[in-house]
Amino acid sequence: MYKRFFGFKKKPFEITPDPSYVYLSEVHREGLSYLEYAIRERKGFSVITGEAGTGKTTLAHKLLSNLDGNVRTCYIFNPMIEKADFLNYICSDLGIPTENLKTRGQSLAALHNFLLNCFTKNEKVFLIVDEAQSLAPDLLHEVRMLTNLETAKYKLIHVILLGQPEFDDILAKPEFFPLKQRITVRYHLHPLPYKETKEYILYRLKRAGSRNLAIFNDSAIKEIYNYSKGIPRLINIVCDNALLTGFATEQRRINKEIIQNVTSDLEGGPRSHRRKNQYRLPAIIISVSGIVILIAVFIWYILN
Numbered sequence: 001m002y003k004r005f006f007g008f009k010k011k012p013f014e015i016t017p018d019p020s021y022v023y024l025s026e027v028h029r030e031g032l033s034y035l036e037y038a039i040r041e042r043k044g045f046s047v048i049t050g051e052a053g054t055g056k057t058t059l060a061h062k063l064l065s066n067l068d069g070n071v072r073t074c075y076i077f078n079p080m081i082e083k084a085d086f087l088n089y090i091c092s093d094l095g096i097p098t099e100n101l102k103t104r105g106q107s108l109a110a111l112h113n114f115l116l117n118c119f120t121k122n123e124k125v126f127l128i129v130d131e132a133q134s135l136a137p138d139l140l141h142e143v144r145m146l147t148n149l150e151t152a153k154y155k156l157i158h159v160i161l162l163g164q165p166e167f168d169d170i171l172a173k174p175e176f177f178p179l180k181q182r183i184t185v186r187y188h189l190h191p192l193p194y195k196e197t198k199e200y201i202l203y204r205l206k207r208a209g210s211r212n213l214a215i216f217n218d219s220a221i222k223e224i225y226n227y228s229k230g231i232p233r234l235i236n237i238v239c240d241n242a243l244l245t246g247f248a249t250e251q252r253r254i255n256k257e258i259i260q261n262v263t264s265d266l267e268g269g270p271r272s273h274r275r276k277n278q279y280r281l282p283a284i285i286i287s288v289s290g291i292v293i294l295i296a297v298f299i300w301y302i303l304n
Contacts (some may be wrong), residue, residue, distance in 0.1 A: 002247035009209030013236040013243070017058040023203045023232075025196045028059055031187045035063045035160070039124065043184035044147040044155040047132075047171070048162050050189030052232025056162040059189070060128050063160075070123040079135045086142055087111065090127065112149050115156035125157045132163035133170060140170075147269040191230030197221065200235060212252075216242070219256035227263045238262055249250040 003011060014021070018151035024032065033047060038046045046211045048056050066070060074093040081089055092098045096114050101107045118125050127137065127146065135143070161167070165188075171180050192200055193287070198221050202213050216224070224242075228234035241262045244256045251258065264270060 002243050005044075005247045006215060006243060006252065007210055007212065011206075012204040012208030012210065012241070013240040015233055015236045017061045019058075021204060021207050022055075022058055022062045023200045024062075025192050025200070027190050028055060031059055031189055032063060032066075034185045034187045035059070036066070038185040039063070039067065039158060041184075042154040042158075044150075044159060045179075045183045045209075046158070046160045046185040046187075047167070047183050048160065048187050048189065049165055049167055051191065051231060052164055052169070053231040054189040054191055055232050056189060058232075060124050060160055060162060061160055064126065067124065070121070072118060072123055072125045073079040074125075074127045076127070076129045077131070079129055079131055079139065081139065083142060086139055094125070112156075112225065113150055116151075119151065119154070119156055126160060127157055128160045128162065128164045132161040133167040137175070140164045140176065140179065144182065147182055191228075191232060192235075194222070194225045197225045197228070197230050197235060199231065201239060203238075204239075215246075215252070216254045220254045220259045223256045223263070227259070237266070241266070 002197075003009070011238065012021075019200070022028075035046055035048070037043075048059060050056050064073060072094055074090050076089070076093075084104070087104055088098050088101055091101060091107055091111055091114070094114060096110050098110075101110055101229060115125055115133050127143075129143065132140075143159060143161070146153060146157055146159060155225070163170075166181075170176065171183075201216055201221060201224070205213050224235060224238050227238060244255050245258050245262055246252065249258075
């Protein structure tokens with residue numbers, strides 16, 4: 001809607017994990033290098049934690065887009081799966097025929113054969129589990145058992161668990177000690193500091209084809225940071241709504257007031273006092289005009 005108004009080729013602040021829009025902050029670069037090490041050395045388990053919206057899923061997609069050669073991926077975005085369906089789901093997502101897989105043992109055997117075949121063809125296989133903190137305990141143990149699928153030297157499947165900070169508390173429980181021992185890469189994504197928040201916004205504008213990188217003034221960017229606390233998903237949501245507001249009000253420069261109004265709307269609160277006055281003044285003018293007309297009609301009636 002606002003692309004032509006601001007001169008974009010694409011919308012700059014979509015919240016989908018598009019690898020071409022990935023801004024690698026210092027912590028994201030470090031997290032990516034950890035994951036690449038795990039893949040290069042054929043380690044089994046990697047755990048990435050961070051607050052919701054810090055870019056865990058985007059980082060995983062960036063990793064996959066960087067890999068050379070053939071890659072097979074099973075992505076579990078909703079881990080609320082019954083244990084009986086878990087292995088069958090993995091097989092199905094990897095393209096393994098499942099119509100004859102009636103038991104857990106049959107699913108496990110089919111998966112093992114598939115992984116061995118991929119290994120001989122030098123194909124890498126990934127299981128990525130998002131929102132891992134929501135995994136039921138029995139499913140978490142089931143994930144651990146997948147690392148038993150290995151050759152004498154190498155793991156046959158790479159498991160990347162993406163979770164919010166409470167996932168660390170889950171892994172610290174005694175019953176998950178065997179799983180914790182198998183984690184070779186563990187990294188926590190922190191939100192962006194103010195400097196990188198500004199760089200992030202400019203980077204996304206540039207990737208969208210904008211020739212004007214000063215669409216958001218400094219006071220607007222500070223307000224975005226104050227609200228988002230440097231969490232990329234929130235930055236995207238605020239900036240997208242601010243651009244829509246700018247288009248609707250024909251303002252090509254996004255200022256602090258627009259951001260305050262947007263964040264107030266997102267929180268379900270009232271808009272700023274100054275914004276209200278913008279709409280109050282025309283109403284006052286209309287009211288005064290009405291009174292003047294009534295007075296004029298009254299005088300005309302008296303004189304005639």
